[in-house]
Amino acid sequence: xxxxxxxxxxxxxxxxxxxxxxEPYDIAYETYGELNDDKSNVVLVCHALSGSHHAxxxxxxxxxxxxxxxxxxxxxxxxxxxxxxxxxxVVGSCFGSTGPMSNSYPSLAPYRLxxxxxxxxxxxxxxxxxxxxxxxxxxxxxxxxxxxxxxxLQFGVDYPNLAKHIIxxxxxxxxxxWTIAFNKVAVEAIRTDPRFEGGYYAKxxxxxxxxxxxxxxxxxxxxxxxSPKSMDRKFDRNYVNTxxxxxxxxxxxxxxxxxxxxxxxxxxxxxxxxLYIVKAxxxxxxxxxxxxxDDAILxxxxxxxxxxxxxxxLFFPEEMEFIYNVMSKNSQEVTYKxxxxxxxxxxxxxxxxxxxxxxKSILGESxxx
Amino acid sequence: xxxxxxxxxxxxxxxxxxxxxxEPYDIAYETYGELNDDKSNVVLVCHALSGSHHAxxxxxxxxxxxxxxxxxxxxxxxxxxxxxxxxxxVVGSCFGSTGPMSNSYPSLAPYRLxxxxxxxxxxxxxxxxxxxxxxxxxxxxxxxxxxxxxxxLQFGVDYPNLAKHIIxxxxxxxxxxWTIAFNKVAVEAIRTDPRFEGGYYAKxxxxxxxxxxxxxxxxxxxxxxxSPKSMDRKFDRNYVNTxxxxxxxxxxxxxxxxxxxxxxxxxxxxxxxxLYIVKAxxxxxxxxxxxxxDDAILxxxxxxxxxxxxxxxLFFPEEMEFIYNVMSKNSQEVTYKxxxxxxxxxxxxxxxxxxxxxxKSILGESxxx
Numbered sequence: 162x163x164x165x166x167x168x169x170x171x172x173x174x175x176x177x178x179x180x181x182x183x184e185p186y187d188i189a190y191e192t193y194g195e196l197n198d199d200k201s202n203v204v205l206v207c208h209a210l211s212g213s214h215h216a217x218x219x220x221x222x223x224x225x226x227x228x229x230x231x232x233x234x235x236x237x238x239x240x241x242x243x244x245x246x247x248x249x250x251v252v253g254s255c256f257g258s259t260g261p262m263s264n265s266y267p268s269l270a271p272y273r274l275x276x277x278x279x280x281x282x283x284x285x286x287x288x289x290x291x292x293x294x295x296x297x298x299x300x301x302x303x304x305x306x307x308x309x310x311x312x313x314l315q316f317g318v319d320y321p322n323l324a325k326h327i328i329x330x331x332x333x334x335x336x337x338x339w340t341i342a343f344n345k346v347a348v349e350a351i352r353t354d355p356r357f358e359g360g361y362y363a364k365x366x367x368x369x370x371x372x373x374x375x376x377x378x379x380x381x382x383x384x385x386x387x388s389p390k391s392m393d394r395k396f397d398r399n400y401v402n403t404x405x406x407x408x409x410x411x412x413x414x415x416x417x418x419x420x421x422x423x424x425x426x427x428x429x430x431x432x433x434x435x436l437y438i439v440k441a442x443x444x445x446x447x448x449x450x451x452x453x454x455d456d457a458i459l460x461x462x463x464x465x466x467x468x469x470x471x472x473x474x475l476f477f478p479e480e481m482e483f484i485y486n487v488m489s490k491n492s493q494e495v496t497y498k499x500x501x502x503x504x505x506x507x508x509x510x511x512x513x514x515x516x517x518x519x520x521k522s523i524l525g526e527s528x529x530x
Numbered sequence: 531x532x533x534x535x536x537x538x539x540x541x542x543x544x545x546x547x548x549x550x551x552x553e554p555y556d557i558a559y560e561t562y563g564e565l566n567d568d569k570s571n572v573v574l575v576c577h578a579l580s581g582s583h584h585a586x587x588x589x590x591x592x593x594x595x596x597x598x599x600x601x602x603x604x605x606x607x608x609x610x611x612x613x614x615x616x617x618x619x620v621v622g623s624c625f626g627s628t629g630p631m632s633n634s635y636p637s638l639a640p641y642r643l644x645x646x647x648x649x650x651x652x653x654x655x656x657x658x659x660x661x662x663x664x665x666x667x668x669x670x671x672x673x674x675x676x677x678x679x680x681x682x683l684q685f686g687v688d689y690p691n692l693a694k695h696i697i698x699x700x701x702x703x704x705x706x707x708w709t710i711a712f713n714k715v716a717v718e719a720i721r722t723d724p725r726f727e728g729g730y731y732a733k734x735x736x737x738x739x740x741x742x743x744x745x746x747x748x749x750x751x752x753x754x755x756x757s758p759k760s761m762d763r764k765f766d767r768n769y770v771n772t773x774x775x776x777x778x779x780x781x782x783x784x785x786x787x788x789x790x791x792x793x794x795x796x797x798x799x800x801x802x803x804x805l806y807i808v809k810a811x812x813x814x815x816x817x818x819x820x821x822x823x824d825d826a827i828l829x830x831x832x833x834x835x836x837x838x839x840x841x842x843x844l845f846f847p848e849e850m851e852f853i854y855n856v857m858s859k860n861s862q863e864v865t866y867k868x869x870x871x872x873x874x875x876x877x878x879x880x881x882x883x884x885x886x887x888x889x890k891s892i893l894g895e896s897x898x899x
Contacts, residue, residue, distance in 0.1 A: 179776035278776045338761040338784035342753045345785050346715060346746060352779070353742040355724055373722040377715060381750050384711045389846060392707040398815065407548035407647045409809055410721070415707035416714050440778055446767065474843075477758060 162234050162241045164218045166191045168257050169291050175252070176286075178450070181277040185266060188291045189257025190214045190249040193233055194241030196297075203297050204239055204524070205288065205324070206248040207305030207312035210382075210438055211430060213256035216248040217241075231513035238517035244301065244524070249291055251284040251312075253438055255431035258287075262364065262431050274360040279437060281308070281445045285315045289323070302326035302524060303463075306509035307476070308438070311445050314484070317461040318447055326523055327461070330468040330516070331509040333480040334454065334487075335446035340475055343385045344439045347378025351432045360433055371427025375435055379423035388472040388505030458487050464494040466523055468516055470508040471501045531603050531610040533587045535560045537626050538660050544621070545655070547819070550646040554635060557660045558626025559583045559618040562602055563610030565666075572666050573608055573893070574657065574693070575617040576674030576681035579751075579807050580799060582625035585617040586610075600882035607886035613670065613893070618660055620653040620681075622807055624800035627656075631733065631800050643729040648806060650677070650814045654684045658692070671695035671893060672832075675878035676845070677807070680814050683834075683853070687816055690831040695892055699837040699885070700878040702849040703823065703856075704815035709844055712754045713808045716747025720801045729802055740796025744804055748792035757841040757874030827856050833863040835892055837885055839877040840870045 167190060174184035191214040196203065206216050206229065217233035219226045227248075233239040239246050250258040253276070261276035292298070303324045305313045310332025317327040333340075351357055354374030356366065367375075387395075396415040405411025412420070451457035467485055469478035478499045485497035500515050502508040508515070536559060543553035560583040565572065575585050575598065586602035588595045596617075602608040608615050619627040622645070630645035661667070672693045674682045679701025686696040702709075720726055723743030725735065736744075756764075765784040774780025781789070820826035836854055838847035847868045854866035869884050871877040877884070 181776075274778060278778055335767065337758060338765040338767065338782065339753075339756075339758040341767075341782050341784050342749070342756075342761060342788060345788050346749045346753075348779070348785070349742070349749060349789070350719060350746045353746070373718070377719045377722070377746060380711070380715045380718060381753075384708075384715075384750075387708075387711075389706060389708040392711060396707040398704065398707065398710075406813055407550075409643060409647055409805060410717070413707065413710050413812065415710050416717070419711060419714050420718070436778060443782065444775055 162193055162218060163195060164191065164193055166214070169294055171290060171294070175283070175290065177277055178280045178282045179278050183252065183259060183277065186252065186259040186287070187257065187263070188249050188252070188287055190247060190291060191216065191227075193217055193246040194244055196245040200297055201299065201301065202244045203300050204244045204246045205292070205300050205303045206233065206239070206246055207288075207303065207309035208248060208251065209305070209307035209309050210442065211426065212309070213254065214248045214250040215256070217246070228510065229513075232517060232520070238513070238520040239304070239524075247292075249288050251438070252287045253279040253284070253434060253441060255434035260431065261360075261433035261437055271364070273433060276433070276437060278440055278444070280441050281311045281315045282319060282450070284441065285312050285319060288312075289320060298323075300324040302328060304328040304330075304520070305332075306330035307332055307506065308442055311442070314447060314465075317463045317465060318451070318457050321460050321462040324463045326466060327463040328466045328468070328520065328523065329481070331470055331473050331476055331506055333445075333476045334458070334484050335448065336443055337480070340385070341443045343381050343475070344443055346381035347375070347435060347439055350374035350377040351436055357432060362432075367432070368428060371424055372432050373427070375430065375432045376423035376427040378435070379426050380419045383419055383422060385475040386506045388474055388503060390472060390503040391505050391507070394503065455487060455491070458484065459491055459493070461488070461493060465496070466519070467495065467497040468509070468519070469497075469499045470504070470506070470512075471499055472503050473506045473508065475506040531562055531587060532564060533560065533562055535583070538663055540659060540663070544652070544659065546646055547649045547651045548647050552621065552628060552646065555621065555628040555656070556626065556632070557618050557621070557628075557656055559616060559660060560585065560596075562586055562615040563613055565614040569666055570668065570670065571613045572669050573613045573615045574661070574669050574672045575602065575608070575615055576657075576672065576678035577617060577620065578674070578676035578678050579811065580795065581678070582623065583617045583619040584625070586615070597879065598882075601886060601889070607882070607889040608673070608893075609890075616661075618657050620807070621656045622648040622653070622803060622810060624803035629800065630729075630802035630806055640733070642802060645802070645806060647809055647813075649810050650680045650684045651688060651819070653810065654681050654688060657681075658689060667692075669693040671697060673697040673699075673889070674701075675699040676701055676875065677811055680811070683816060686830040686832045686834060687820075687826050690829050693832045695835060696830070696832040697835045697837070697889065697892065698850070700839055700842050700845055700875055702814075702845045703827070703853050704817065705812055706849070709754070710812045712750050712844070713812055715750035716744070716804060716808055719743040719746040720805055726801060731801075736801070737797060740793055741801050742796070744799065744801045745792040745796040747804070748795050749788045752788055752791060754844040755875045757843055757872060759841060759872040760874050760876070763872065824856060824860070827853065828860050828862070830857070830862060834865070835888070836864065836866040837878070837888070838866075838868045839873070839875070839881075840868055841872050842875045842877065844875040
């Protein structure tokens with residue numbers, strides 16, 4: 162599999178939904194496989210809250226592969242011997258695309274809290290610009306889970322002629338208060354952490370000792386990514402050490418998991434980016450900008466494929482089913498599958514074997530046409 | 531309804547499950563109604579994590595009634611014209627019973643982190659001592675929800691001859707990792723808050739400006755007390771102010787609710803007490819101290835009445851059903867009812883109308899005997 166990582170620089174403005182502009186801006190992206198001559202083999206992959214453009218393959222010197230490596234590669238569902246797969250880092254993130262800690266122009270100081278609020282619509286628009294820059298105006302498919310699934314749907318609504326297939330997993334048509342409440346833990350934990358300094362922390366402040374507030378917010382995140390059953394299976398009531406029972410801070414396995422994962426995360430993810438991306442998730446609604454939700458969804462011309470996971474406690478199967486029902490009623494092309502899983506929201510990342518054949522056949526169907 | 535609030539002082543030691551002792555110790559309690567001559571009309575009410583012995587009635591100068599005022603009073607399900615209702619503040623709490631900020635003897639300095647870990651078993655034992663002190667050795671019923679429901683069940687296991695009826699709502703036989711994970715948010719948020727000072731904060735440090743860490747932990751708590759549907763109904767996607775959409779910290783109604791409730795809570799609840807009570811919840815397991823869970827449950831001689839709520843996202847109906855199945859198999863006296871509700875875990879507090887008749891008939895049945 163041929164992997165290429167790059168950053169595209171745009172000197173033209175990105176017009177944001179808020180009315181503000183981002184100018185100039187960068188989009189970091191990664192591609193897998195090769196673009197064919199008629200540019201008809203492009204699949205766009207959209208990442209979730211904590212993801213990046215590094216969706217597959219292993220960087221030299223690293224142990225961990227990209228976040229959807231099970232799905233993307235030669236012979237895999239997103240077969241890089243056939244397809245040219247692109248994944249971009251969303252605007253507002255901290256892995257190379259322009260975000261709140263990027264230097265603003267012309268001051269060359271980081272934006273910090275002056276960075277404009279970006280939305281899922283804005284993330285999508287930025288990706289359209291990147292695609293145009295690469296001379297790509299048609300996509301075989303757009304696929305993503307969670308916030309990536311929001312983007313996939315938003316592409317379908319805002320750019321109806323762009324993609325043949327839209328594949329949205331573990332996502333929703335608009336973010337409901339349940340999810341906003343989970344995100345609120347992170348917002349408050351980051352905002353009130355003294356080391357956050359109201360957003361005016363030093364650029365490398367957290368590389369060795371991550372921001373506690375971000376780690377705490379991320380615990381709430383991890384709860385929402387898992388499910389009661391997956392936690393039962395993973396941790397049961399096991400203690401890290403047998404003395405833990407009568408020690409106030411004695412830890413259960415589930416607590417160690419939360420500490421370990423969230424502390425590490427807080428060293429690599431920028432807290433301002435986290436706030437901005439969480440804001441984009443909270444404000445996500447396909448309806449906004451259109452007369453009604455139905456009206457927005459009615460714009461979609463792509464064939465839409467919706468996947469939910471039975472134990473998803475963040476975006477519930479009913480939410481995906483709702484989209485299916487609207488599109489069916491409208492006689493739009495749509496399929497919906499609820500995958501039985503105990504892995505919660507995370508299933509779209511960890512149980513690829515449960516849907517890879519579906520993805521293969523969706524893309525294969527389109528190959529024939 | 532006659533209300534009496536008091537604090538009982540014990541100079542004899544409370545032997546704790548950890549092997550440590552608490553000596554001396556206080557138990558704050560409140561009673562409603564009057565004890566009859568043969569002391570046969572006593573109902574013990576057990577409170578949850580954030581509760582206190584103030585379960586019913588309104589204190590002079592206050593607006594808010596006790597936490598189960600809908601259930602307790604003259605003519606109500608726990609009819610104080612018939613029954614003598616007692617509610618005690620659990621050991622480890624901060625409303626009058628001995629807890630981590632109480633003065634230890636003989637130093638007369640607060641225990642703080644030297645306070646011993648207390649368990650649900652310990653809370654129950656302390657209440658048995660209080661009852662003995664009042665000359666009460668038989669109870670008509672013990673009733674509680676959430677952590678109160680844990681206590682009710684633990685009473686049944688540890689003191690099989692004490693109560694005719696055990697009524698446990700929205701609770702479990704042992705705390706599962708899902709709930710421990712929610713509690714972990716509070717543990718980390720409190721522990722890492724610099725104003726917590728490793729537990730060495732000034733006694734009145736948070737009365738005006740509550741500990742942010744406790745408020746943040748409490749957001750996770752409130753999520754687990756509600757349900758996706760109750761949040762949909764209460765908040766939808768409404769904004770507090772219309773400018774909120776494109777302001778990074780612009781708030782949704784659900785966010786305001788979380789801020790308001792948790793900030794207020796952090797001014798009245800002691801963070802060390804929160805840590806200790808959360809620890810008691812995390813370590814709850816009816817099995818501990820017995821050969822097996824079955825063996826523990828088999829000890830129960832009271833008639834057990836289990837209530838769960840269909841939308842409870844903290845302690846799931848399956849957990850109550852599990853107890854029912856074990857007891858049924860053992861041919862023990864047990865009833866189980868899953869109440870249909872959208873209110874989540876909180877239903878045991880806010881939808882009293884859905885089970886008050888059941889409680890009445892449980893107690894009435896016993897009146898006839």
